[in-house]
Amino acid sequence: MAHKTFISYKYSEAQKLRDSIINALGDDATYYKGETSDSPDLTDTTTDNIKRHLTDMMYDTSVTIVIISPNMKQSKWIDWEIEYSLKSITRNDRTSHPNGIVGVIMKYNGGYDWFKYSVINDDGCRAISYKTNLTYNIINKNRFNQNPMKYSCNACKTVNSLTGSYIAFVEQDDFLSNPDKYIENAFDKSENDAAGYNLVKTR
Template identity: 60%
Template sequence: MARKTFISYKYSEATELRDKIVEALGDDSKYYQGETSESPDLSDRTTDYIKAQLKDMIYSTSVTIVIISPNMKESNWIDWEIEFSLKQIKRSERRSGTNGIVGVVMKHNGGYSWLRPSIENSDGHIAVLTKNEYLYDIIIKNRFNQEPPEYTCDVCKNVDMLTGSYISLIKEEDFLNNPNKYIENAYEKSKNTDNYTLCRQK
């Protein structure tokens, strides 16, 4: 089933990937509620005006896709958009649900090691590390927060990449090959928030 989605991204470096994601959604792109290349330029608008526009876009969605790019933290909006996505907002008689969130890691310099280098553990298993300095605190605090954790390896204490964290990090090419898989995974977690210790504030 298609989900209404919003894409949070740094405009100056991730617009091309945003467009690829919208294209990869295929027929489901009609449920996409965020900016497109045809959207009006808001750069000269006030902060309050921009926030109001973003709130309207995010409010009706159920999944937020966050593009993880090298200079993401320079954005004035991404962490706020994640925070708003996680909150339950009441308007009139309706309360929005907590959005599922999936991070799409941008390929940079031909790969993903800029954010997620791999190492081999002493038991021979490969572990993927994350350089948290590239991530907002609200993303870090919503990773490895399954409660109780379900380990795929009791020795390594590795968790499943899709269920072990509320905000999973997915390689750009994997997401583009099957966006519905990762959107549905994020949505399912949003319906089972009791399984996670959520941080809702940036």
């Protein structure tokens, strides 16, 4: 089932990946509500005008795709867009529900080592970790927040990469090969106001 989506990204380094995501959506790209190469340039407009433009695009969406890129924290808008996506907003007597959110890790210098790495736990299990200093607190606080937590391995307390966190991380190649899978996963977690997760909705 197609869902209305919005892509949050740092324009100067992730525009190409944004376009690749829209292309990968195929026919479902008609449900994409964010910026495109044809969108008006708002660089020199006021902050309030930019926010108004963004909220008009985001309000009716149900899934937000956040591109995790090396310098994303230099963006003035990504964390604000995530915060807006997680809130229940009332407009014209209609209240929106929190969006499902998926983080797509951008391939950089041919791989993902700039952001992810593997560790060996004390019990010998291998797990994937991420350089959380490169992402916003509102993302990090919505990781590993499933309630109740369901462990994939009780010994080392690892969780399922897609369901253990409200904001799952997915590599660019995996996402582009099957965007419906990850969009649907994000949407499913948002159902019933994300009742299965301890959401942090503020930056």
